[in-house]
Amino acid sequence: MWDIWQETRLNDVSRRQRENVFRTKDVDAQVLELNRQVQKMALVNQALFELLKEKVGISDEELRRKVREIDLRDGVQDGDLKAKPLKCPKCGSAVTAGALSCMGCGATVAPKYPFEI
Numbered sequence: 001m002w003d004i005w006q007e008t009r010l011n012d013v014s015r016r017q018r019e020n021v022f023r024t025k026d027v028d029a030q031v032l033e034l035n036r037q038v039q040k041m042a043l044v045n046q047a048l049f050e051l052l053k054e055k056v057g058i059s060d061e062e063l064r065r066k067v068r069e070i071d072l073r074d075g076v077q078d079g080d081l082k083a084k085p086l087k088c089p090k091c092g093s094a095v096t097a098g099a100l101s102c103m104g105c106g107a108t109v110a111p112k113y114p115f116e117i
């Protein structure tokens with residue numbers, strides 16, 4: 001009886017271990033995909049800035065100043081872009097950043113800046 005219980009437990013542990021290996025591989029694949037997307041976005045950003053520099057004459061210092069200004073919109077210079085909670089234009093309730101409508105009255109809420117997340 002003890003042997004059957006032990007074997008069942010060992011099989012359970014073995015099954016969970018195989019599931020965890022699958023999950024780890026899935027997480028690794030997701031991290032690789034996110035890294036690929038970030039690298040692609042960095043490449044496109046670099047290309048866009050170089051085009052602006054060549055065609056419009058925007059300087060590196062102007063770009064740095066704008067990055068700093070945008071970074072400070074949430075009150076903290078940390079290299080992170082966090083949206084502040086919005087205020088509903090209809091009822092004045094706080095609306096979670098990223099929400100498309102007010103939970104209080106259902107009014108459509110647009111972020112202050114088009115690329116806020």
Ligand SMILES: [Zn+2]
Pocket residue numbers: 088089090091092093102103104105106107
């Ligand atoms: Zn509202």
